[in-house]
Amino acid sequence: MEQASAKRVWCPTVGVEEEFLLVDPVTGVPVNRADDVLAVAREQFGLELEHELTGAQVEINTSVCRDVEQVRSELCETRRAVAQAARSAGCRAIAVGAPPLGHATGEITDSLRYRRIAREFGALAEQQLICGCHVHVAVPDRETAVQVCNHVRPWLPVLAAVTANSPFSDGKDTGFASWRSTVWSRWPVSGPPPFFRSWRHYEEVCDTLIVAGTALDRAMVYWDVRPATELPTVEVRIADVAVTVDDAALLAALVRALVAKAVVDVEGGVPAEPIPQETLRQACWGAANEGLRGSTLDVSSGESRPVRQQLSDLVRRLTPVFEANGDLTAVQRGLRLLDGDGGGADRQRRAFRAGQVEPLLSLLDVDSADRSEARGTTAC
Template sequence: MEKAPSKDAWSPTVGVEEEFLLVDPETGAPVNLADEVVTIAREELGLELEHELTGAQVEINTTICRDVEQARQELLDTRRLVAQAARMAGCRAVAVGAPPLGEAIGEVTDSRRYQRIAREFGALAEQQLICGCHVHVAVPDRETAVQVCNHMRPWLPVLAAVTANSPFSGGEDTGFASWRSTVWSRWPVSGPPPVFESWQHYEELCDTMITAGTALDRAMVYWDVRPATELPTVEVRVSDVAATVDEAVLLAALVRALVAQAVVDVGRGVEAEPVPQETLRQACWSAANEGLRGTVLDVLAGEPRPVRQQLDDLVRRLTPIFEANGDLPAVQRGLHLLDTQGGGADRQRTAFRGGQVESLLSLVDVDNADRAEQRQSTAS
């Protein structure tokens, strides 16, 4: 019988990173205007944005947040400023996992690290116009971090489905809910990680990949969950950037609660279920293909089950933690959005029916959630 989560689970801090795509405001094709957007954001709006691998992407980061409501407000505020900076630069910032329109090739950012990646990995770099959402959750130490990663592994397919938000490429439906996941899987170190025996084992695996040349350094160990390279956190990076803030916050709340429970379990000597890496890879591929409305292998039950049922099971499992750490309202808000409007991929398909470019771009514009928030406040 599965052990119920503890109500005294640790309530760790959380941080969210989101990557956005810069596109032509009329055609939706990617444009290499990151330098302009970053400069305007800093000098005109007081917002520090990060460059990404290509010049058609920018990244935002929340501060270290005490709970997901704080993260939600920061994401709303920051997305609004990103949208404004993009408009001032003559483009549009959209929250989408992969470019839905135009050619998915960008100019590699002119930095020493990114140029080295381009030299070593060729076309993979310039075709890396994909945008994810990474959730960082604090853990006590490195040894705990690798064990928490082990506990997180079985839930990666469900977490991937929550924000699946990239069904199109080149104006065509790919048949996937998350085309980003397929593009991302071409990197040699990506997808679900193996089970880690210890921090030393994790370090040895990283050293092997660096020696083999499949990763330049530990920052290029792109597993879907990993100990962060510079922060005392576990980083979950399996997800598309969400179309709305409420979906991003739902993801953050799920990850925060899973980490919180895992920290308690590790402290009590509870071992993680050692799901084979290949089993997880198959389930994650199916989750990217099917999205929330599909049926995917439940790696703990050993049989295919609807993703939405698996998500409901996870939420029930974690509800005592949500109640204890105050994240339950954010979870309920995110689930209500998914139940009433569908996932990001579903909404994109509806918006783009008949090739309506403006309808699609309006849906995934980064200030879409902010505008929805304003409409909700007005209605109430």
């Protein structure tokens, strides 16, 4: 994988979706208050939140943003409104990949689509009380989108490890940095995608999945990177929702630059590295288990290497793109936070070391970015 060149850079728009968990403000146990939170957000803040699969989750979306600084600004503002709406509705909104406390099943949201998913997939749907972060980056067309996904695939394990933010379940340490990834992997169509020859090949595989009943439609093709179903974007879906806005901005910058470089490579005839799907799956499992401060398989070299070294390699390759598209500041800010405080899983383990609930919930509050100055980063 060659280093990016600043001579020709695709500077695409970017958007971020984040899912948050609603919990009891004292016990941290998930509560089904999504309807109330959505109503308060609409009435008091003019903010249209989205339902998710269960009633203990809400989703936010940025607009189509010109760069990552705009993403960061919008996330700061929206997270603050969500936190206030949740408090007004008698609960707390936290940014965590999986419920750290209490039960891990949710009440299915009352909509035609979600009821159908519940009928077809049973307990699997009820146990998806997990929260991720999805990054959309614009691409010129669908054929390019498929080839861009091929170029992004090798870096999925690094993105997974850097964003791991769910070490606990039912008050116990799972031993994983991202328990959400393990829960999510139960879906029949999840994890790293195959290597696709063309848009037609992608469509043929999706058709097979739908005929087989493992996906109801293309929206349920839950691979970690995919062409978006409705937007002219590539969507990277592998990440836990981030603890802070700066963590989310770092992810958005990495994904935006990966896609930007891939578009140029595709146009220039540079082939993607055809990493076997099973190799990627093993590396992603290791990334979810180890997190930022561990090691996982480097799929290009075939050797296990520290995640932080692999992240440094990625940043070095993409630095010309960051400089050209204006995202270098966001990357540097995010890396300082990771190097100072560790990843989300590391921070959670420190906060919950004595088994006290409040320090953990305070860390995970979705408006915690407002308190980031105390941690040496830039407040919203």
